[in-house]
Amino acid sequence: MAFEGKYNIKSPAVKRLMREACELKEPTEEYWAHPLDDNLFEWHFTVQGPPATDFEGGVYHGRILLPTEYPMKPPNIILLTPNGRFETNKKICLSISGHHPETWQPSWSIRTALLALIAFMPTPGNGTIGSLDYTPEERQMLARKSQSWECSSCGRIIEQLSTVSKPPTQEESTLISQIALKGEEQSIEKKETEEIVSTAEEESREVTCDEIETPESIRQRVTISRPASSSTTANEVQPQRATMSSSEGYRNLVIWILVVAIAFLVYRRLYLI
Template sequence: MEVQYNLRNPAVKRLMKEAQELKDPTEQYHAQPLEDNLFEWHFTVRGPPDSDFDGGVYHGRIVLPPEYPMKPPSIILLTPNGRFEVGKKICLSISGHHPETWQPSWSIRTALLAIIGFMPTKGEGAIGSLDYTPDERKALAKKSQDFNCENCGSHMRTALLPCTASNIPSLADVEAKELAKQISFKAETNSATSAVAEPSPAQTPIISANQDVQVSHQIPFTHANPETEAITEIDGDGTHTGTQEPPQSRPNTTSLSPRQRRAQQQRQARRPTSPSYSHVRRPANTSQIGSTVLIVILTLALAALIFRRIYMANEYRFDYEL
């Protein structure tokens, strides 16, 4: 059953173009997608000359993401070689382990040349790397020619064009070495830059790029002239109440974190709108004063009434006795 693909998909268009460019094998490499899966390729590369892999022919898989070429592929070696683990995704700056160093301009041909160029390098404990002895690698290089792939049916003895007898390195070999140096240098540069420029999570919020982090450090420290800068005052109900001129001198805030600076600005925004506002005494509540005066008046009136009744009663009793 033939698989149907959306020809408008950028990844499909790119892979079909690369499949057409790589359909004919060369002396150094060959790669083609599987018949039923455009996003899985099988490749064959020849070991670099003048190395422990000289004479070896190595087979592997390339699994491409749906976002290709915006995201890198995963590379898996199937032939024992002594440099990369068999059946495990290898860690290269062009593979899925390092999407930060991948460039969309690279292609499957770039990955094949990079594998050839990386083979003589040291593993240094990278994921999927091996450090076999030279004798073991040479022995595996001889056995590699008898490897047959059960999935794609490739035979290593016929997968590539015969290597011409010449002491002059081919253009692909030279390109592979230069590409390996370039990619290795780029990966080391990026790792060193991220180690220096990456801020600690406790100091800055999470930001997607190191350049944005540097800008965010600079913005809070760039103020206008303190003598002319005004702070807008807003009441709790959101109404504008005026502006307040800042003091002539301000404390040094360069050592404060962004959260502390925001808290300080909020405290300044809650201050009175006028410098003399804090010295004005608010009048007492008029309703409370009126109630107090009324109580006093009623108390005096009641006392006068009681005194008058007592006085009249005494006077009446005095008249009665006479």
């Protein structure tokens, strides 16, 4: 690599990436990563599928896009090999990726991101951005097919890994488990928040105009017909009429109070909220 003439080697990002490129120069059994010859801020990587999972035996290739503010800002990770866990050619939503800059720590590195990616593969997608929930059979089939996958820039990806094993240290394992847990918690919290909002909207739904009874329907429902008996005398009919008139006046008053109240609620619903 001869990036000295192309980049400002005094830049913190350039110094950091050149140091990481030297540290990751030798491939391992778990991963391989290298910057492109003409772009220090774009890396290609290959990771081995985690053993004892649906991805065992799989070899997965992808891109890492690093911001010029790295390591103060996180990278974006894109997988190119079909795998059944992450969408291809789409930025993955992880707590160590550009989707969550608030959780990124400058002490993390490309190696940390690769190890965390391997650890994330067997975890549930839970609907996060770029996640897939293929069946175990489909993932195992894709793992077998991945062994013959080739990158137009890097060639056959299975040849990039070596037989040298360099598993995570105890400190890295603890850190990665915390990263994975945080990522899953964020997904669960987001899902619970959406459910709470949906329930609140349903419970706060008020009566619509279609559900409001009209004054005419109210009159038809409450009006009571009380025909006079044929044997009623003229003296008896007169007090009955007076009583009925008083009752009807009371009913009408109640009806109009209800109509005004309903109209006020409709006006408030449509214009004041």
